[in-house]
Amino acid sequence: MASTKVKIPTIDFSNPELKPNTPLWESTKIQLFEALQEYGCIEAIYGENPNETREGIFDIEKKLFEFPLETKMKNHSEIPLHIGYIGQIPHLPSYESLCIPNFLNPQSVENFANIFWPHGNPEFCNLVKSYANSLLKLDEMMKRMILENLGLETHINELLDNFVLFRFTHYKGSSIINKDENNKYDGLGAHTDNNFLTFVAQNQVNGLQINKNGEWIDASISPNSFVVLSGDSFKVSVTHFF
Template structure:
């Protein structure tokens, strides 16, 4: 019998220059992506189209940002849940995070840096995060196109892409200065459509459907692709949104940058009619993601899945 410890996330190569819609390689990888997101809700994507110099630049940029005084970082506070600064929590002493809305748009990236480094901003930082977000967004769009094609609902591709906007969440985890695994961020699932994560060291763990926790390892040219509960709702249960957490050891700081495809306020997350049938009854009524986030904020200690079931379960 195989050891349970041997379970690993799929590592999918999306680097082939010939990987274009309609090609044989596209069809093969598309099937692998669909299987990975059905089984794990997550996979490691080799995607060197994000230039090496940009991948090298992102973590020094995050170090510069998180080295700012706390009063500066608090200027990122947002009234939108999951959009602004999170940190200074006694129950999460290792964790800090900031949100940059529409980071792939140069004017919005510059607006963020003017807030953090008033009055003139930080040109190098804004260019780095903007370019990084644009390139990573290409991976998100490729994966989502593959999923919709594999489900036979590619006619909704344009409206599905227009449903979302990007929020770049940047995260810092202080090392606990111990060899014993310490919680950096507790178990949760993401509420959005897709998250693309880039990390400078391991620590992320994914829970399998049978309850096992498995580590997620990446390389300098790979990213973690993870689906959220809104994509589970949109696909009417076809893709899985996994619980995940961050466990820390040692003294080294862990940085990660996650591009979150977030459903826009005022746009309903709605499963296509073609994905609802006797075998797949409707799981969730159409919902506004921002309304759901505000609802979830009132449900302390309730998981995203439980809150979503209460908010709009069919």
């Protein structure tokens, strides 16, 4: 897909003074809400995850996708919406993903790890929990800001109790990695997410694009930040209350 070099909004959430009912909080929540309305996404700077944790996640992700297909296929769930292993799709030959469903369940990470390491892998579990728990703090902060903008802050617990997924995604042999601009192809086609917010970390590959008014924008971000996307549930909330 042809793209335009437009920078998506960047917001820094790493300031320890960013607390509710402060001037910094008030200005940041307005900036966040306006950016999500205008672009549907932001680049979020958040320094709670040290580099070694982030790099550890990407390293272990590579190992997960090296397991045989029959092992990866055991990552499935009775919950709808394709929660589990996705891959071997003819029109998406490069795309694979694995999912830890219901991440708020204390045993979810261990249950996922046991698929690949039947005797358990405490190092993997601790790494994933450390990485994800810091993102859950950012998720809570952003959701609280959004609901305050909507005048719905009293409903924050309902939103935080919602279903949380942790997904590993892999694009096999993508030419994006070797920067071959003339031979790039879609790893995953144009789509929207049906949840409220999606956090995306890219492993030294800026392969994500955002559609704004029919124009594709490269979501080029720094290595230690996240792309945060507003999903369909966010759009429904904004449409309903504005």
